[in-house]
Amino acid sequence: MSSSNAADDAVLANLLADLNPNQRLAVTSPANGRLQIIAGPGTGKTKVLTSRVAYLMLKEKIPAHHIIVTTFTKKAANELTERLETLLKDTAIDVSKILAGTFHSICYRVLMIYGKKLGIENYNIADDRDSDHILKEVLSNLGGSDVDFLAGLPDEDTIQFKANQGTEKKYYGYDTKKIKRQISKLKSSGIKYDTYENMAIHNKCLSFFYKRYQTKLQQSCLLDFDDCLLYCNVLVSTYPVMNFVEHVLVDEFQDTNEIQLQLMYQFARGHPTNKQMQDNVTIVGDPDQSIYAFRDAQAINFEKMSEHYARRYPTPCNIVSLTDNYRSTTDILVFSETVMRQQQKRILKSLKSQIDTTFKPVYYNLTSPEEEAKWICYQIEHLMALPNSPFRFTDMSVLVRAAYQTRAIENEFVRRRIPYFMIRGKAFWDRKEVVAILDYMRIIAHDNDRVAFLRTINYPKRGLGEKTIASIEALLERETISGRESVYKTLQQIVDNEFKEVKLTSKTRQTLTSFLKMISEARVKLNELNIYLKNDSIDQDRKASDVADLFKFIYSRSGLEHEFANDPNQDLNVKEVEKQLCEYKYKEEELPLFHGGQESDVAEDSRNYLARFIHSVGFYETEEEDRSHSEENGNKKYRGKVALSTIHGSKGLEWPVVFVPGLSEGLLPARFAVNNGGPEAVDEERRCFYVATTRAKTLLYMSSYTSLGSGGWNVIENVSRFLERIRGTEHITDFQDAFKSWDSLRKLYEVVNKEVPTKESFPLQHFNKLYEGRLTPFIKGESFSINEESFRKSVNDNVMSGIGFTSAAMELNKKRRPIGLGANIKKQLKPSMAPQMKPFRPLITTPVGQRAPPYRPPSLKSNRAPVSITPAISSSNTNRAPAYIPDRKSSSQRRPNLGNRAPSTHQK
DNA sequence: TGGAGAGGAAGCTTT
């Protein structure tokens, strides 16, 4: 046996020893076969998946580059490879060769290399804004006969695509979102427009728009997100370009849609002759956590997969269920399962908690989102007030159904200075300033990015009028169809007066000339960067400086620097893009040559530095603030931040303490699901709830509110149906049981591995009395404080002396600035708020008899919601962490105000 | 061309 084999065996043995019997069964299932791993929450899914991949390489000797692993997000793919790298560091396996990524990124890679077989060459990705733009163009440019055609269609064909009201004038009353949704649905089912057109039953209106939209995308050399999957599927089912693949693993299988299922089959088809290397698939998922039906995910794929392979093989899919839960306590699991059992037609699950101690979930009903937010703060502050800090802020999260629900909570967190951050990585790449600089990078990287050209041509404002822009737009569309002429060149011709349709004033001509000059000069710089794509040995510092030079040129000459100069946050965010660009390392995105393939089949990657960078962020490489290291850096004072997230965003994560507010009819289940969705939509809402509650490890807090809303708005009448049969049962409690006795408190400390305080040092009974007694007055607006000082007032001084009493307030006061409120929080607050915020007082309470300082939710231009997503946490104390402050648009889209009003600024 | 003001709609999850 060679030494490398011995090392492999040792690694494998270690790895298997670390698994429970069911996990081991799954991991060691034969490579040649079909395996479904049903992994409930907290059952070690990621561990099993990584171990499985390692097993396939170590034991079954499948080369890394013959394995595909699809994950739900890019982040998950990165985590997987990182874990594997650690796991396999002592072996000769090159983990980076594994084809790991989202379906979208893998498909785009395949199309880039083999797309020319379908005539797809040098295509770019159309992000949502691009595809919106294209569809709007389609609707704006309808000819007379088109309008007549549409007008002649029966109502039943058009009604579902019409805007509700009001927008009659625009787009002939059509709602582009509704059209896009349905087109996306067709694409997700693998239906191309020409197929749809010829289907016996089809909607003529949809068919019309689908064809127009697709034609336009093609003419613009663009693929939307769905196209990446759709055309890749066409490609791989027509040409055997992926026949080198020996095993396909799919994570989060419950969230795959039809086209992804088809892609899985195609990828797994495998070797042309060797049967051992065909149809080898491992999927991991949990039907109970399927919460992406709106993206056409279908949990039925589990059954479809079984049936598909049953037709081809005598032996059925091997199914292994993981039932040992290492995350949550029994009460949390029992509660979650009880909720899920309300769903008809579901395979019962019995997860077994591996944790001995358990505390009942806490539930409370309130009368407004603001009260609910206060209730959450109240609970957090009591947890933080326990001696010896069993919990840190970073151990807690608040999970909401809809992003806008975070508003009331954020407001209260700001007021009570509870540090928090939002989990929503995508937001950064959505910010106005980030999008703007990326658009400039796009027009420099590509000659032909019409949509980006149109967005940059008058942003920042250069004094071009609406009519001028419209005439340029029309001309560009005509001249650049199917890449006949480049956008850049056409613009040049417009400036040179070669088209009668566009008349420019001398001032406009001058403006456009310098716009084009900026592009051509930037391109000269860009070309010089291309040497850095191939040659690794080049001086990294020089590379960074050259890249930064190009970036600065673009930022300054585009006028964006001037545009964002007044807002330090915007400027900081742009600088973050610069940092990312400078640090960007090009990773070869090659695929192994397929059996029977020639080198000439493979397209060479001719993209320039900027283009590659832009594609790398195209599928949203999300950088999320790292919560795990908050106690490191030798600084125990910093206790991180409470995580605020949508339930969807929390998937795969866990916290010792989880809050799930908004358990009301209309919120969870969401109103749209109840009104238009039918029982299946409600089931999906219930699964959302399930995902949320099963994020909790030790303590679970849930709340609801019923409220008459304001002005008839957003009336919430009832507590969520999901709680109907659970309220008032022994499954839940209204106050935290862990505080009730010394015995339970001791268990709480033990479960989080902290030293139990002595009875003498902590007046538990008193604490408990205050905890129960002060809640109502606090929620109704009375002052409240929980700290050493207030305790002293009410109990014997001796008791309190010398103990490690802590509190949220004290914790915060150790730092002289608000943590996590966004670096520029003070700027965001109205002037009237500033004096309240500046001096850090020992109490995080409002003075008795006075209402909390008026915090008005930010309305952008000047003020922002303190969403702090800070990838660059300041490690030095000299600089503030650059805060990504989202722009108005993304924030407002995500957080419309629906009854979650800011606390009133007026006294009643 | 672009800012101010009026009027009306509104809600969700994301590659």
Place this chain on the structure above:
DNA sequence: TTCCTCTCCA
């Protein structure tokens, strides 16, 4: 309530 869109006017 908030925000977007449209219209009007400087």
